[in-house]
Amino acid sequence: MDMGFFKNQFSNVVEWEEFRDDMIFWKWSNREIKKGSKLIIRAGQDAIFVNNGKIEGVFQDDGEYSIDSDIIPFLSTLKGFKFGFNSGMRVEVLFVNTKEFTVKWGTQNPIMIPTPQLPGGMPIRANGTFNFKVNDYVTLIDKIAGMKDSYLVEDVKIRITSVLDQLLMKWVSREGKDMFNLQANAYEIARGIREDLDMEVLNNGMTITGFQVMSFNYPKEIQDMITKTASHEMVGNLQKYQQISMTDAMASGKLQGGGTASDMAGMMMGMNLANEMMKNMNQGQNQNPKPAAEKEQSSANSTPSQGGSKPNFCPNCGAKNEGANFCPNCGQKLG
Structure with missing residues (x-):
């Protein structure tokens, strides 16, 4: 045998x-x-x-x-x-x-955040990740392993998501200084939630090692309003608008990259011209309109004394001229 x-x-x-x-x-x-x-x-x-x-x-x-x-x-x-x-x-x-687990989370239903702008509260969704690991074997055995033969990440996720809505409401209300730009305070909101969640799993022998909010999502009509407001603010800032225009031109190929010192110079001249036009328009709106007689006198003063000759100074912006057909500063036709 x-x-x-x-x-x-x-x-x-x-x-x-x-x-x-x-x-x-x-x-x-x-x-x-x-x-x-x-x-x-x-x-x-x-x-x-x-x-x-x-x-x-x-x-x-x-x-x-x-x-x-x-x-x-x-x-x-x-x-x-x-x-x-x-x-x-x-x-x-x-x-x-013994590894650190990473879990994705997301709100299943919108969370109604109290805000003065919307009497019923603002419905938002959020998503992100959290990290955890086992850190106390005695507590793990006492609270979980003594009754279960195995334990999955999904079990922890269920426990976390059961309290996450309340914690999001608590910390968004506390740290969400600008309800229409919650992402700006995402770090403080996430830090508060992580500390509360850590207390939640501490009695199971685990610890939350990280909690991240990747994005806040608003209802479509509110998101459209935020986008529209942001675009208005951007256009109102002419310098930023010029920068974005140049970036778009370069990305679309309208501003080519091969020889392009002259192209770039042309773009810069065009932007300067636009700037001057805006300035002149604003000045025209702020000044009182001249009487017709004064306009005629002004026009007469700016007319060249000799046919075909060019004025020494631009009648539009006052820049010095040395016989050019167009003002080198603002582009005004001279004669």
């Missing part, structure tokens, strides 16, 4: 048999550890030996170990355990995933 057959009946391998990347812990239980058994710990795993709900030892280095020679001597109350011919040691081994 094959003695190796009996030997295999008495020994076994203790390892994370049902490993999933989204599994926080998995319990090897309801079996006896026999003489000759092996413990296998893979990278990113810790193995915790538990007897009657008490942690006997935590092993963190990945590798393959002989349980009777490498593990039992380090267990707190089971150091003197002796394997009999056909007896084993009944303990539970909890394998814990």
Whole structure:
């Protein structure tokens, strides 16, 4: 009879048999550890030996170990355990995933944020990510692993999202100084939520290591209003408008990049001309209109004294002229 057959009946391998990347812990239980058994710990795993709900030892280095020679001597109350011919040691081994988990979140329904501009509140949605990891094995075993054989990231996500709406409402109301630009205060809002969520999972042996708000989303009509307001403010700033116009021209190919010192100079001259035109229009609006006789006198003064000759000064902007057909400063036709 094959003695190796009996030997295999008495020994076994203790390892994370049902490993999933989204599994926080998995319990090897309801079996006896026999003489000759092996413990296998893979990278990113810790193995915790538990007897009657008490942690006997935590092993963190990945590798393959002989349980009777490498593990039992380090267990707190089971150091003197002796394997009999056909007896084993009944303990539970909890394998814990030690990595930091990243989870995407998003509000399923709009959150009504109180705001003076909208009596019923402003309905907003938000989305982002949060990060967490296990940090307290004693609490984890006491609160969760004592009743469950495994625990998934989805279980944590369900718990987080159940309180997230209330926390968003709390911190947006507190930190959302500008309800129409919540993204400007996203960091402070996220920091407050992270601290509250950390307290929420602390009693499960975990910690929230990060919480991010990627975007706030408004109803379409409010978003359209925000976009329109922003565009009006942008056009009102002529310098910014010029910069954007040049960027658009370069991106669209209308302002070519090959020889283009002259092209760029032409664009700059055009923008300066537009600037002067705007200035002149504003001045014209601010000054009282001249009487017809004064206009005629002014026109007479600006008329060249000799047919075909050019004025020494531009009648439009006053810039000095040296015989050119057009004013070099504002482009006014001269003669």
